[in-house]
Amino acid sequence: MAPIKTHIVRIGNSKGIRIPKAILEECHLSGEVELESRGDHLVVRSAEKPRQGWSEAFLVMAQRGDDALLEGDVLIETSWEKDKWEW
Numbered sequence: 001m002a003p004i005k006t007h008i009v010r011i012g013n014s015k016g017i018r019i020p021k022a023i024l025e026e027c028h029l030s031g032e033v034e035l036e037s038r039g040d041h042l043v044v045r046s047a048e049k050p051r052q053g054w055s056e057a058f059l060v061m062a063q064r065g066d067d068a069l070l071e072g073d074v075l076i077e078t079s080w081e082k083d084k085w086e087w
Helices: 023-028 054-064 079-082
Strands: 008-011 013-019 032-039 041-046
Touching: none
Parallel strands: none
Antiparallel strands: 008 013, 032 041
């Protein structure tokens, strides 16, 4: 997306910028964000981390025995895989 110009606006005792909807959608930003200053750049990124909390959830599943495979071995080794495949 090409750069878009906007203005810094007064918001109470602070200042802010309006971020166009198209940019928010392209960057998948909503809710809480993190701001970081890098030299003369302002970096805005989502505060939510994908898969946050998954490690803890998997530990609980393992303790309960809920982490068993739903299907048996689904891989079928063909003769080509046995004889010709190289890692």
